Amino acid sequence: MPAIPSLGLRGRANRRAAASVLDRVSSSTHVIDCAVYVDGKRLPGQFSYAAAIAEVRRRRDGFVWIGLFEPAEEQIQGIAETFGLHELAVEDAVTAHQRPKLDRYEENLFMVLKTVRYIDHESPTSASELVDTGEIMAFLGRDYIVTVRHGRHSGLGQLREEMEAAPERLRVGPAAVLHGIADRVVDSYLAVADDFENDIDVIETSVFAPRSPVSAEQMYLMKREILELRRAVVPLAVPLRRLAEGYTPLIPEQARSYFRDVDDHLTTVSERVASFDELLTTLVDATLAKINLQQAADMRKITSWAAIIAVPTMAVGVYGMNFDYMPELHWRFGYPGVLLVILGACLILYRIFRRNRWL
Incomplete structure (x- = not known):
């Protein structure tokens, strides 16, 4: 780490020393990576964020890419002061959600993207959760990009390696990194949408299968998870369209076409998510109708059976009145005769209900 020269004034030196200590501490706790890129290539060595931006501005070329993971307010404060980040955006980056x-x-610029991860499960008919969400915030400046991640599944290490292996992409500047992040996030939406489509196919097959185990509660769970995915996908359309249409000079012309491509992919995902929601609404209606039909059949x-059981109940009730003149008391065949009459009446009722498909 490059040394910071001492200043003459004691107060200023103390502040600079405190900032240096904060820089070293924060680098070890929440800074995942801090790199300087010149002409698309990463400079060797390790840099603190203050030394990195100083190196870029001394050269008047290149940019800094700093990756943070769930920093606290006191941890990101030094970076915010060094790069001139707005306090409202910093507050959003710390609190997330x-x-x-x-x-x-x-x-x-300050951009927020929602990340999603599909949770593996044995069957969509028994799963309690299907989607896990996180966030990536990006501060984009003329010669820097600071990314803040929330959620374990939103790592950017692989993206950094891929971009470092393609220097022509990094020569575009920080906007290329922002495009890479947006492209990676939207690609994850497509992957999750594919997994959701498979689950919905399983649910659809189960709903129309006889004696299916799918309940209305499980269908509403699927709709809730689709809504979670929709909250991540749909609001991102406007920010991507702005970046593609020259919303700011921080996005060069050569990068705007790439954002338009990402916007096209996002439109595809949005349409698929909307179709999933409509299909699930239809399946919910079908499930409720099936439940009503099943309840009617059970009733x-x-x-x-209540009508069949009423026949012997009525006969037994009559004989329980203890009258003197009854077939059972004064006739040898009275008792078996009554049983045969009861059994015959029950069989007739059973055949009638069976013929009408009530049994």
């Missing part, structure tokens, strides 16, 4: 958006400040069966 933001909708996808794009805010423009005097010297930088017919219960009513049929």
